[in-house]
Amino acid sequence: MSQPIRVLLAKVGLDGHDRGVKIVARALRDAGMDVIYTGLHRSPEEVVTAAVQEDVDVLGVSLLSGVQMTVFPKIFDLLRTNGADDMIVVAGGVMPDEDVVNLKKMGVSEVLLQDTPPQLIIDTLTCLVEERGAR
Amino acid sequence: MGVYLPSVELIARVQRGEPAAIGRLISRAESGMAEARDALARIHKLAGRAHVVGMTGVPGSGKSTLVSQLAQRLRAGGDKLGIIAIDPSSPYSGGSILGDRIRMSDLSADPGVYIRSMATHGATGGMARAALEAVDILDAAGFGVIILETVGVGQDEVEIVRASHTTVVVSAPGLGDEVQAIKAGLLEIADIHVVSKCDRGDANRTLTDLKQMLTLGIHEQAPSDWAVPVIGTSSVSGEGLDELLGAIARHRDLASDTDAGRARRKSIAEFRLRKTAENLLYDRFNAATAAASAKLAEQLMRRESDPYSLAEELLSTTLEGEGDHERDVHSKSA
Ligand code: B12
Ligand SMILES: Nc1nc2c(ncn2[C@@H]2O[C@H](COP(=O)(O)OP(=O)(O)OP(=O)(O)O)[C@@H](O)[C@H]2O)c(=O)[nH]1
Ligand SMILES: [Mg+2]
Numbered sequence: 001m002s003q004p005i006r007v008l009l010a011k012v013g014l015d016g017h018d019r020g021v022k023i024v025a026r027a028l029r030d031a032g033m034d035v036i037y038t039g040l041h042r043s044p045e046e047v048v049t050a051a052v053q054e055d056v057d058v059l060g061v062s063l064l065s066g067v068q069m070t071v072f073p074k075i076f077d078l079l080r081t082n083g084a085d086d087m088i089v090v091a092g093g094v095m096p097d098e099d100v101v102n103l104k105k106m107g108v109s110e111v112l113l114q115d116t117p118p119q120l121i122i123d124t125l126t127c128l129v130e131e132r133g134a135r
Numbered sequence: 136m137g138v139y140l141p142s143v144e145l146i147a148r149v150q151r152g153e154p155a156a157i158g159r160l161i162s163r164a165e166s167g168m169a170e171a172r173d174a175l176a177r178i179h180k181l182a183g184r185a186h187v188v189g190m191t192g193v194p195g196s197g198k199s200t201l202v203s204q205l206a207q208r209l210r211a212g213g214d215k216l217g218i219i220a221i222d223p224s225s226p227y228s229g230g231s232i233l234g235d236r237i238r239m240s241d242l243s244a245d246p247g248v249y250i251r252s253m254a255t256h257g258a259t260g261g262m263a264r265a266a267l268e269a270v271d272i273l274d275a276a277g278f279g280v281i282i283l284e285t286v287g288v289g290q291d292e293v294e295i296v297r298a299s300h301t302t303v304v305v306s307a308p309g310l311g312d313e314v315q316a317i318k319a320g321l322l323e324i325a326d327i328h329v330v331s332k333c334d335r336g337d338a339n340r341t342l343t344d345l346k347q348m349l350t351l352g353i354h355e356q357a358p359s360d361w362a363v364p365v366i367g368t369s370s371v372s373g374e375g376l377d378e379l380l381g382a383i384a385r386h387r388d389l390a391s392d393t394d395a396g397r398a399r400r401k402s403i404a405e406f407r408l409r410k411t412a413e414n415l416l417y418d419r420f421n422a423a424t425a426a427a428s429a430k431l432a433e434q435l436m437r438r439e440s441d442p443y444s445l446a447e448e449l450l451s452t453t454l455e456g457e458g459d460h461e462r463d464v465h466s467k468s469a
Contacts, residue, residue, distance in 0.1 A: 003162075003165060003166045004224075004229060004230060004231075004254070004256070006162075025232055026232070028230065029225060029228060029230040029231060029232050030225070030227075030228045030230060031228065031230060032228045032229045032230040033230045034224075034230060034231045034233060034252075034254045035230065035231065035232045035233065036232075036233045036236055036252050037232065037234070037237060038236070038237065038240070038243075039237040039240055042240070042243065043244070045244060046240070046243040046244055049154070049243060049244070049246070050236065050243060050250070052154045052155050052158055053154055053157075053158055053249055053250055053251060054158065054236075054250075054251060054252060055155075055158030055159050055161065055162045082154060082155055083153065083155040083156075084155045084158075134139060135139060135159070135162075
């Protein structure tokens with residue numbers, strides 16, 4: 001019996017762009033995943049608390065406000081202090097190339113920016129979870 | 136958590152209330168994996184203290200918002216609170232968007248509230264398969280009150296009443312002429328009725344209708360000490376929330392040490408036993424018949440035999456399979 005992949009989609013801070021994240025939520029649901037969306041304006045603490053309680057396979061953060069380089073370090077810190085450092089973290093939205101490079105160094109597994117076809121997002125998450133294996 | 140931790144090693148951490156361990160053990164319970172059985176058995180022994188409140192009602196009636204409001208008030212009283220919010224899976228993709236949590240975001244900074252969203256994954260009855268295991272896990276982790284929010288859409292969808300100590304049915308005004316609880320067959324199952332969204336003008340009518348329905352004697356239960364209250368609430372103004380909490384507390388006290396309470400706990404246990412057996416049977420049936428059913432379906436399609444005869448044959452392969460399994464076990468121990 002294989003369980004559907006569980007994903008938490010989060011919007012952090014003042015960023016009010018939610019079109020993309022809602023499209024992603026539907027695409028993942030239609031691909032058979034269980035999706036929990038935090039809604040807008042959450043803090044990193046709230047997002048990590050939710051991700052840990054829900055024990056999601058993937059924490060996906062959508063950011064179009066330019067604050068990725070302050071948000072992701074906090075998220076990784078909080079995941080560590082919660083003993084949840086095996087969680088797969090991905091990012092989406094709008095951000096410059098150099099940030100993408102640094103985010104990946106920090107531990108973000110994939111960054112999927114504007115115009116990524118939904119199917120590619122589905123395939124990427126499926127792959128990441130398969131690679132991780134049982135938990 | 137890094138490396139794979141055996142489920143039994145999570146128990147002590149669950150008892151200490153570590154969120155990551157609680158979350159992981161619930162996931163293992165949801166997966167139905169055999170590896171988690173021992174751990175869940177021990178958790179079941181540790182549990183049994185929490186008060187389980189079921190919250191149901193037609194979609195959009197305001198359940199999640201209400202749970203969030205109640206939770207904030209309960210927290211002010213010091214109770215640690217678990218919430219299990221169940222939403223239906225899409226019948227097409229099997230996936231889901233679990234939307235209850237977003238209505239509870241006022242709670243999201245409080246470590247004394249543990250919220251877990253679950254999809255039904257094709258289970259009928261409005262409940263997710265592992266919902267009661269999740270209740271045990273939160274119970275063992277010291278959450279004194281556990282609220283189960285389920286989808287309530289029809290008469291078959293009311294397993295919640297057979298799993299919770301106190302069942303609250305939420306109706307909202309303005310979703311049609313009739314009180315929806317009646318349409319959905321939820322009228323009789325309530326220990327407490329709530330009419331939500333009382334900040335709206337049309338709520339009074341729904342309240343009166345509901346009260347009338349209840350006094351009309353449609354409600355054919357054995358007479359008891361408990362008169363089902365009908366409470367108007369508003370998650371906007373806060374109206375009725377303390378009254379509802381009071382009613383929940385009274386119902387808990389009344390049911391804790393009385394014959395009615397014992398009967399309820401026994402029927403919960405019986406339900407759980409049967410449901411678990413049913414799930415096991417279902418899984419074994421599926422596993423045992425997967426190969427044979429294609430062949431038999433072929434015969435049915437060609438009308439070489441009839442549905443009943445072939446179904447009996449399919450069943451007998453399952454039962455034989457079970458028998459073989461037993462023999463295996465015996466011959467090994469011999
Ligand atoms: C539409 C839009 C708006 C709408 C938003 C409506 C809404 N409810 O979403 C409105 C008009 C409200 C708006 C307002 C603003 N906007 Co605006 N907006 C845009 C615009 C034109 C398109 C965004 C969009 O919806 N794209 C379509 C969706 C489908 O794409 P997407 O969100 O990128 O999502 C895709 C991927 O990124 C990915 N994805 C997204 N999330 C996730 C999550 C995960 C986990 C994964 C795996 C993938 C993933 O999947 C999606 C499908 O491929 C962009 C320009 C652009 N090129 O992006 C600017 C843009 C994002 N906005 C911008 C700005 C500055 C603003 C304002 C500050 C403007 C102002 N001065 O008032 C305000 C801020 C509002 C706020 N509170 O946040 C800037 C941001 C600059 C930056 N990041 O440094 C942009 C980039 C425009 C620009 N070039 O300057 N905006
Ligand atoms: N006016 C008013 N609106 C409310 C109240 N409570 C909830 N709502 C609104 O009703 C809608 C549904 O609320 P939810 O709490 O999501 O309802 P639900 O019963 O949990 O819904 P499902 O889980 O989808 O079945 C939301 O738009 C809420 O804002 C209330 O007391 N007053
Ligand atoms: Mg809800």
